[in-house]
Amino acid sequence: MSQYDYDLFVIGAGSGGVRASRLTALGGKRVAIAEEHRVGGTCVIRGCVPKKFMVMASDFTHQFEIARGYGWDVQATFDWKTFLEAKDVEIARLSGLYAANLGKAGVELFHGRAVLKDAHTVEIVGKKTVTAERILIATGGRPWVPEDLPGIEHAITSEEAFHLPELPKRILIAGGGYIAVEFAGIFAGLGVETTLIYRGPNILRGFDDDVRAHLAGEIEKRGIKVILGCQHESLEKTATGILNKLENGHQIETDVVMFATGRVPHVKGLGLETAGVRLDDNGAVCVDEFSRTSVDNIWAIGDVTDRMNLTPVAIREAVAFHETVYRDTPQHFDYEAVATAVFSQPPVGVVGLTEAEARHSCAKGVDVYLTRFRPMKYAFTGSDERMLMKLVVDADTQRVVGVHIVGPEAPEMIQLAAIAVKAGLTKAQFDATCAVHPTAAEELVTLKEKQSPQNMAAG
Ligand code: NDP
Numbered sequence: 444m445s446q447y448d449y450d451l452f453v454i455g456a457g458s459g460g461v462r463a464s465r466l467t468a469l470g471g472k473r474v475a476i477a478e479e480h481r482v483g484g485t486c487v488i489r490g491c492v493p494k495k496f497m498v499m500a501s502d503f504t505h506q507f508e509i510a511r512g513y514g515w516d517v518q519a520t521f522d523w524k525t526f527l528e529a530k531d532v533e534i535a536r537l538s539g540l541y542a543a544n545l546g547k548a549g550v551e552l553f554h555g556r557a558v559l560k561d562a563h564t565v566e567i568v569g570k571k572t573v574t575a576e577r578i579l580i581a582t583g584g585r586p587w588v589p590e591d592l593p594g595i596e597h598a599i600t601s602e603e604a605f606h607l608p609e610l611p612k613r614i615l616i617a618g619g620g621y622i623a624v625e626f627a628g629i630f631a632g633l634g635v636e637t638t639l640i641y642r643g644p645n646i647l648r649g650f651d652d653d654v655r656a657h658l659a660g661e662i663e664k665r666g667i668k669v670i671l672g673c674q675h676e677s678l679e680k681t682a683t684g685i686l687n688k689l690e691n692g693h694q695i696e697t698d699v700v701m702f703a704t705g706r707v708p709h710v711k712g713l714g715l716e717t718a719g720v721r722l723d724d725n726g727a728v729c730v731d732e733f734s735r736t737s738v739d740n741i742w743a744i745g746d747v748t749d750r751m752n753l754t755p756v757a758i759r760e761a762v763a764f765h766e767t768v769y770r771d772t773p774q775h776f777d778y779e780a781v782a783t784a785v786f787s788q789p790p791v792g793v794v795g796l797t798e799a800e801a802r803h804s805c806a807k808g809v810d811v812y813l814t815r816f817r818p819m820k821y822a823f824t825g826s827d828e829r830m831l832m833k834l835v836v837d838a839d840t841q842r843v844v845g846v847h848i849v850g851p852e853a854p855e856m857i858q859l860a861a862i863a864v865k866a867g868l869t870k871a872q873f874d875a876t877c878a879v880h881p882t883a884a885e886e887l888v889t890l891k892e893k894q895s896p897q898n899m900a901a902g
Pocket of ligand 1: 589617622625642648703705
């Protein structure tokens with residue numbers, strides 16, 4: 444009989460923590476998990492899932508416009524409260540399902556805040572103190588805002604955006620990353636006058652430059668006002684809203700201001716220092732490739748380690764942890780060619796290297812294939828929206844090392860393209876695949892013309 448109450452104690456019942464605890468309990472171990480909010484974590488409760496519902500709610504406006512071109516007479520109104528209720532019912536159902544699945548696997552669930560007392564002892568505040576042979580930190584991240592900005596207390600983050608009592612008439616969103624771009628699309632789609640302000644030269648830093656330029660242009664076509672190379676000086680509450688004072692001297696009054704300026708690891712008050720767990724300069728838990736922290740029996744997965752902050756990655760890290768620790772088959776997740784989607788409107792799907800990254804890492808250069816075209820569905824709308832598809836190919840090996848798509852269904856397409864990129868397929872193998880016609884995706888297997896330096900400059 445073990446000297447500990449549990450074989451594994453998991454802190455945080457988000458995507459990573461739930462997967463690790465269920466697998467381990469199903470393997471016959473005594474497992475407990477603590478969650479201070481609702482079971483499901485960021486993804487289910489205040490991230491991916493509700494965000495996608497909001498994207499879908501807001502996309503109807505665009506679909507109605509397209510429908511008019513096809514002869515439909517669409518008279519539609521939107522009720523924010525009805526939507527919020529439906530969304531919250533579904534989120535509660537999913538959270539309940541997660542909790543039920545933990546129970547079915549035999550995981551003991553503690554609703555409460557867990558604090559480490561030492562490397563083997565966890566206090567569930569106000570409830571009890573338990574011991575465990577191993578501890579897994581899976582507490583995720585939380586929004587970060589520049590706290591020294593005058594008036595920042597008037598701004599919300601994505602967390603509150605899911606529960607606004609009323610849909611504002613005007614919103615300003617600060618930031619140029621995933622969350623800023625996604626919420627700008629949501630609010631604009633729902634008819635809110637939307638301004639996006641970003642300090643850098645173009646949105647989505649880190650993405651392929653063609654994707655960034657294309658998306659910035661497309662979201663402006665959807666009515667979002669994009670202000671680049673600028674940030675706030677202050678925010679002031681007025682009788683009619685919030686006054687955004689910008690560095691460039693401009694002032695914009697909106698009803699709501701949302702900061703989407705990044706997320707930080709959720710480590711505050713966890714007692715990690717007491718247990719001797721090392722953090723990096725950004726507060727992320729330092730781990731080795733197998734997700735082990737600086738303390739032998741304490742492990743960490745997901746956003747709290749700030750490696751690749753995506754739900755499916757946290758789940759894979761959980762599986763690798765379980766295999767390594769409990770099945771004697773050491774595994775670590777392979778972070779290469781992980782596809783990702785930005786649910787902007789239009790959405791983005793990318794996998795592999797950007798052109799700039801490929802030029803840096805492919806010794807003999809790269810071949811670039813790029814096309815921009817009007818999606819067939821828009822033929823009757825008079826819309827000048829364009830789709831972008833780009834393949835980045837290692838000139839030497841002819842392997843497709845990057846696929847970049849902006850346009851309808853890009854997230855669905857990139858999931859499949861990612862199989863080919865992950866498998867290391869070549870451009871010739873893409874081309875040997877017969878097209879599905881008429882689709883947008885067929886462009887991926889029919890791109891013939893390499894970009895020459897001249898037409899690259901022309902864009
Ligand atoms: P990101 O790190 O993607 O973007 C943060 C943005 O805020 C950047 O544009 C950054 O600018 C800007 N910023 C940072 N500090 C300041 C400041 N002081 N003043 C003004 N602007 C600032 O964070 P997000 O919050 O958008 O998302 C967090 C993470 O969550 C993402 O990285 C992603 O991993 C994950 N996520 C994934 C989604 C998906 O898969 N679809 C959806 C949502 C989130 P700069 O670029 O100049 O640093």
